[in-house]
Amino acid sequence: MKFRATVVSPRGENPTSSSIEFESDFKAGSKKNIQDARFKMLELHGAEAVSWTVTNVQRLPDSAPSGPTEQLMLDFRDPVEPPKRARRVNRGITSSGL
Numbered sequence: 007m008k009f010r011a012t013v014v015s016p017r018g019e020n021p022t023s024s025s026i027e028f029e030s031d032f033k034a035g036s037k038k039n040i041q042d043a044r045f046k047m048l049e050l051h052g053a054e055a056v057s058w059t060v061t062n063v064q065r066l067p068d069s070a071p072s073g074p075t076e077q078l079m080l081d082f083r084d085p086v087e088p089p090k091r092a093r094r095v096n097r098g099i100t101s102s103g104l
Contacts, residue, residue: 007029007030007031007065007066008027008028008029008065008066009027009028009029009030009034009039009042009043009063009064009065009066010025010026010027010063010064010066011025011026011027011028011040011043011046011047011060011061011062011063011064012024012025012060012061012062012063013025013026013043013047013055013058013059013060013061014058014059014061015055015057015058016057016058016059022058024051026043026046026047026050027046027066028042028043028045028046029042030042030043034063034064034065035063039063040060040063043060043063044060047060
């Protein structure tokens with residue numbers, strides 16, 4: 007799964023913030039997911055990013071759906087009518103004749 011993380015450098019003379027995209031097999035925001043983000047951050051920015059922190063991790067939507075398209079999912083079968091309810095039969099004593 008693809009994720010986007012926001013990384014921030016410590017506050018100093020020139021604070022830096024950037025967004026990186028990385029792949030991980032873990033749930034967004036979990037320790038292992040953030041660890042994968044840190045590895046990608048260090049790979050991109052090098053030793054300069056050792057003291058940076060990961061502040062936000064979001065899952066990116068899949069770019070292309072792998073399933074069939076809408077046209078292939080159309081159903082051309084005849085519609086099924088719901089079953090008709092049986093009429094209610096009153097089998098009790100009626101109040102006619104009182």
